Amino acid sequence: MSGGYKQQPGGGGNETRKDGKRVAGKQSFSPPGSGGSKPEMSPRDLDFIPETVGGKEKQPAGSHIHDRARTGTTVGKRTTLVDANAKVTGQAWYGDDVRLPNAIIGRIVRSPHHYAKVKSVDTSKAEKLPGVLAVATGDDAPNSFGVLPVTKDEHAMAVEKVRHVGDLVACVAAIDEATAREAVSLIEVEYEVLDSIHDMKKGLEDVDEPIHWRGKYHVGTTNVQKRVFQEFGDRSMVENPNASYHGKWKFMGVNHGFTEPHAVVAHWDSNGRLQLYTPQQVPHYAHRALATVLDVPMHQVNVIRTFVGGGFGGKSDPFPHEMCAAILSRKSGRPVRITFDREEVFWVNRGRHPSHIEVQMYADEEARISGFDIDALIDGGGFASFGHVTSYYNGVLATAPYELGSFHYTGARVWTNKPASGAMRGHGAVNTRCAVEVGLDDMSEQLQVDPIDLRLANLLPPHSRTISGFRITSNGMRQALQRVREGSDWDNKFRKLPLGKGIGIGCGFFISGSGLPIHWDPNKFPHATVHIQIDMDGGVTVHTGAADIGQGSTTAVAQVVAEVLALPIEMIHVRSHESDTSPVDLGSYSSRVTFMNANAAIRAALEIKEKILNAAWDALGYHPDTLVLNDRRIYYKHDPAIGMSYLQALHKAQEDKGALIASGAYRSPPMGGVHKGAAAGLAPAYSFSAYVAEVDVDIETGLIKCTDVWAAHDCGKALNPMAVEGQIIGSCHMGLGQVLSEQMVYGRTGHLQNPNLLEYKIPSVHEMPNVTPIIIESCDPEGPFGAKEAGEGPLLPILPAVVNAVYDAIGIRVNDLPLTPDKVWAAIAKKMKLEGIDDPADLPVPRLDFSELQSKLVARAAEHETRDKRRQKSEDTDAYVNGVLFGFDPNVPLEDQVEGWMSSDKPTPEQLAELGLAGTAWLKEEQRNMGGGN
Amino acid sequence: MVGEEHVSMIPAAPSEVWSAEVNGQSQEVLAPSNAILLDVLRDKAGCLGVKRGCDMGTCGCCTVLIDGEPRLSCLTMAQDASGCEITTVEGLADGAHLAPIQQCFADHGGSQCGFCTPGFLITSQALLTKNPNPSDKEIACAIEGNLCRCTGYQQIIESIQAAASIHRGESELANPASDAHPDPHPSGPEEPTMPPGHAR
Structure with a gap:
């Protein structure tokens, strides 16, 4: 680094004494944004400081709203x-x-039946067992709860029925684990076993005893928990397609x-207050549910989040066992600890929904995507959990990153007698995304074009609107595709590798924070609040509920x-464990924390900074606009001395005030359409990703080994590149599990095997491939320093990338995940029989001869690249809505310029005749229209 | 169950004195004779850093060193480890100084949620003691019994490689910035004295 700021006019800055120490009074101090007095950081720090404030970093999206706040201290560094x-x-x-004095151990009595009425629970023998201090049943907690306000269908313990094997019936607390287990075995429960259902297709049928009853909103007497119908665009566009894909997919839970x-x-x-220690992703919802179930005001409950040993969505519901521990503690007057064994974890589940997904996709003569038809039937298990949202996400999160001529979605979530499905990393978007991306691969094969070019020529630009009305801001999809193409040497490998080796592409699109908070109090209450306090020691205490x-x-x-x-990170102390001291934060779901919480934190920090600069104004006599706070020093910007x-x-x-305190909050801007379900999938920003996967398929056994992954993810701005890379690689790991090996297997009798x-x-x-994480920074205009999410979106592309790579390797698509060797081998054997081949080594490998469309697509993609760059830099600020690619005017409502352009949330009578599997849920009337219900 | 005579699930085992050298300290505790080592370490010896992930030897979170060998404490009877030298994650650091393997896991993103970390640290420590120059393949073979759901293992392998190079003396700790010594001068550099005659 040359020079730096001289504190003394004409001073050398490099003069040293004979003993090597710098000459007093002549030392140079680091330039703004140097990260404190650590000389080894200075050279590279300059690169992180935006040009707008004197550094070297070029801002990809023009000036960012937080640029003025940047100092180069920590953001962007590992x-x-x-x-x-x-x-x-x-x-x-x-x-x-968490070990508290006098703590006792709780255990839970669980249902051995799939579906049964609980006739009676006799706890007398357990209560008499020496060492048992409390026993509780459903009668102790009659109030229902649920993570979403519309579907409060859970109880602490069974009130009337048990709905899956492992459902909670009663609980006990005793002086030690052995006594507690003994007491569990002494509780006698009388059941009346009911007919259970395990196949999600059966959930669409009318039954005598639905698993839950939704009153006047119940669909017939079926087990349909939620049904969705959404249609946008011009349906006539899908007629006479140039290429089409029809795929029926099965995904295991x-x-x-x-x-x-x-x-x-x-x-x-x-004091009679409940202190509850729990590894929760969403402590605030647990807090709400605890107050409801225990019938105490929320302020009498303190939820203390412990360290969380992995969540991925699985620790985001309020859980019955949390209520059980509270009830047992209230009864016994002692702290109660309940720890699950691994089997119980699977019974609580909340994992990804087992799904049947049918997609039909169409491309027109110019290889534009004229339509997506998606039908998703998802298996919710015994409770609603986040299912209401999942039902929407399975469709609406497929409306980008491509420009579509029309979009048609029918979805249904049914109850079955299995552990409940819920939110899991990539919530709702993963399975449909896999089907859609494989469909694009298949259509590019029919069109004889490169699948990457097909994608590049159909992308929505930055600052645009999807067909369903989502507001896209920053968009790094194009760079992501280009980077993985380059990194993987795609052009020399795709459709050119020998039998058994293959390469495939997949993309992803995900929300960066849910625009609507789950408590559904839209845009009134902030999503995230952060408090900052600085006392006389100068250390900064940050209170957040994240x-x-x-x-x-x-x-x-x-x-x-x-x-x-502009402080070293060691001076920042974050307190985020207790609801008593933390302002409300909605929790770690929907990839919202970095975006919303960090935005709130920046606001609070800016308020503190203003207070400090105002004090310096008093002391120095220079207006805060001319003062720089940096390197633990405040100085006049024209003369740093x-x-x-x-x-x-x-x-x-x-002076006179004591500790400085500031509060910052974030809530998402008003967005989106007015149709039913318009709020599902709305987010203040969206992440984009593209992966290329390379696989080896053993043609003798069907065993797939993923060897390399190039994973590009647009996270806006990597606040901490090390953490972003960790999220990308970790997502690959989790997604690979789903596509190759993981499945919850329910046997013939419906038991989890x-x-x-x-x-x-x-x-x-x-089993892990070599993953090359590639961070794309599109610098979101509203994200904290430009950041968007990196936690969930990176999971989406790995599934289709692997499935497409398998096709490239052996010319076979298997639409039944996971791709275990038995399924792959069965598909190989079937194909061999079909083609009359005896040796799998003779299997034909797909090859590609470009059609004339290819050059058209490349030209269109190049045109779009220029368009996107101009929009990204705000040189072009014209409106852009989905449909412009098809020649429509973005400034006139599409309904007014295209006959047949529609936006609908209910099927018409004609459509009822041609619905997919999940769509058949619309053939039934709701109780209120049947004169039933209550 | 109704109407049948109840048979006690777990016969009470007599308590015995269990003694071992845990992290360099000799410990004597009273534990049932059929106790599992994991329970004794967590509940009696105060080593809560030893984690219980699956209770059946599938996740590796509970790995400890018994006489220098990595062992799954959830599958080890406490009595079998009686009189042995046991090292848990709490015993890796030297006073306030982190062991290289710990520092490298922190600096290279080898630990995300951190629940599997104690098991990985113990397994890697055992590997590096035996083989200070492991290949990626050898590392993979050493940690194959440990499950991590967050990192995808890649940054764990990087962490172990970084620690190995420190063990071999090839490099220093990579990130002195995050060393356990906070900046002694939180107020920043001393306020420079105004040069004489400098006009404000």
């Missing part, structure tokens, strides 16, 4: 997680590590497989505060 030391020393305290089993400690303290589940959200918050205040230290300014600011980590096949280190 930052060790602030809680890493606790984790590597064994001091991190997870659920089961998968579990999050986090390593820490659920555990909870409940303690009613001496739940760090290993993704590094606490670190991200510390980073953005350090960045705004004039200034004062951070502590001096801070103490000045604290593999509720353990031996038979539930999570990829080990040997």
Whole structure:
């Protein structure tokens, strides 16, 4: 680094004494954004400072709203997680590590039946067992709860019925584990067994005893929990397609497989308040549900989030066992700890929905995508959980990144007598995305074009609107595709590799925070609030409710505060464990934490900064606009020698007031359409990703080994590249599990066959490919320093990339995940029989001869690239809505210029005749229209 | 169950004195004779850093060193480890200084949620003691019994390689910025004295 800021006019800055120490009074100090007094950081720090404030970094999206707040202290640097030391020393305290004096052990009595009425529960023998201190049943907690306000269908323990094997019936607390287990075996339950259903298709049929009853909104007497119909665009476009794809897909259910089993400690303290320690992703919803179920005001409950040993969506519902621990503690007057064994984790589940998905896709003569028809039947298991949202996500998250001529979606979620499905990384979007991306691959084969070029020529630009009305801001999809194409040497490999080796592409699109909070109080209450406090010691305490589940959200918050205040990250202390001290944060779901929480943190930090600069104004006499806060020093920007230290300014600011305090909040802007379900999938920003996967398929056994993955993800701005890369590689791991080996297997009798980590096949280190993470930074205009999500979106593309690579390797598509060797081999054998081949080595390998469309697509993609760059830099600010590619005017409502352009949320009578599997749910009337219900 | 005579599930085992050297300290505790080592370490010896992930030897979270060998404590009877030297994650650091393997896991993203980390650290420590120059393949073979759901293993392997190079003396800890020594001068560099005659 040359020069730096000279503190003394004409001073050399490099002069040293004979003993090597710098000459007092003549030392240079680091330029703004140098990251403190650490000389080894200075050269590269300059690269991170935006041009707008004197650094070198070029801003990809023009000026960003947070540019003025940037100092180059920590943002964009590989930052060790602030809680890493606790984790590597064994001091991190997870659920089961909370040890309170006098704690006793709780165990749960679970249903052995799939579906039964609970006639009676006799607890007398258990209560008499020495060492048993409390027993509770459903009668102790009659109030229902659920994570979504419209579907509160869960109870702490069975009130009337049990709905799956493992459903909670009663619970006990005893002085030790052995006594508690003994007491569980002494509880006598009388059941009346009912007819259970396990096949999701049966859930569409009328039955005598539906698993839940929704009153006047119940669909017939079926087990349909939620049905969705959405249609946008011009349906006539799909007639006479140039290419089309029809795929019927089956996806098995998968579990999050986090390593820490659920555990909870409940303690009613001496003031009669409940202290509940739980590894929760969403402590606020647990807080709400606990207050409802226990019939106490929310302020009498303190939810303490322990370290969370992996979440991935599986720890985001309020859970019955949390209520059980609280009830047992209230009864016994002692702290109660409940820790699950692995089998219980699978019974709670909330994993990805088993699904039947049918997609039909069409491309027109110019290889534009004229229509997507998606039909998704998803198996919700015994409870609603997040299912209401999942039902929408299975369709609406397929409306980008491509420009569509029309979009038609029917979805249904049914109850079955299995552990409930719920939210899991990539919530709702994963399975449909896989089907759609494979469909594009298939259509590109028919059109004889390169699938990457087909995608590049059909992308929505930045600052546009999808067919369903989602507002796209920054969009790095194009760069992602280009980078993986380049990185993987795609052009020399695709359709050119020998039999058994293949390469495939897949893309992803995901929300960065849900625009509508799950408590459904739209746009009134902030999504995230952050409090910052600085006392006389100068350390910064940040209070946030954001739940760090290993993704590094606490670190991200510390980073953005350090960045705004230009302090070393060691001076930022984040307190995020307790609802008593943390402002409400909606939790770690929908990939919302970085976007919303860090935005709130930046606002709070800016308020603090203003207070400090105002104090410096008083002391120095220069207006804050001319003052720079950097490197723990505040100085006049035209003469850095004039200034004062951070502590001096801070103490000045604290005169008569004491500690500085500021609060910052974030809520998403008003967005979206007005149709039913318009809020599902709305987000203040969206992430984009493209992966190329390379596989080896053993043609003798059907065993697939994924060898390499090039994974490009547009996260807007990587606040912490190390954490983003960790998320990308981790997503590959989890997605590979779903596409190659993981499945929850329900046997002939409906019992879960593999509720353990031996038979539930999570990829080990040997199954992992070599992943090359590629971070794309599209710099979102509303994200914190331009950042968007990186936690869930990176999972989506790996599934279709692998399936497409398998086709490239052996010319066979298997639409039944996971692609276990038995299925793949069966498909190989079938194809051999069909083609009359005896040796699998003679299998034909797909090859590609470009049609004349290819050059058209390349030209169109090049044109679009210019268009996208102009829009990204805000040189072109014209409106762009889905449909412009088809020649429509974005400034006139499409309904007015295209006959037949529609937006509908109910099928017409004619459409009822031609519905897909899930769509048949619309053939039934709701009770209120049948004169039934209550 | 109704109407049948109840048979106690777990016969009470007599308690015995269990003693071992845990992380360099000799420990003597009273534990049932059929106790599992994992339970004794967590509930009696205070080593809560040893994690319970599956209770059947499939996840590796509970790995500890018994006389220098990595062992699954959930599949080990406490009595079988009686009198042995046991090292858990709490025993890796030297006072306030993290062991290289710990520092490298922190600095290279080898730990995300951190629940599997103690098991990985113990397994890698055992590997590096025996083989200070492991190939990626050898590392993979060493940690194949440990399950991580967050990292996809890649950054774990990088962490172990980084620690190996420190063990071999080829490199120092990569990230002194995050060393456990916070900046002694939180107020920043000393306020420079105004040069004489400098006009404000």
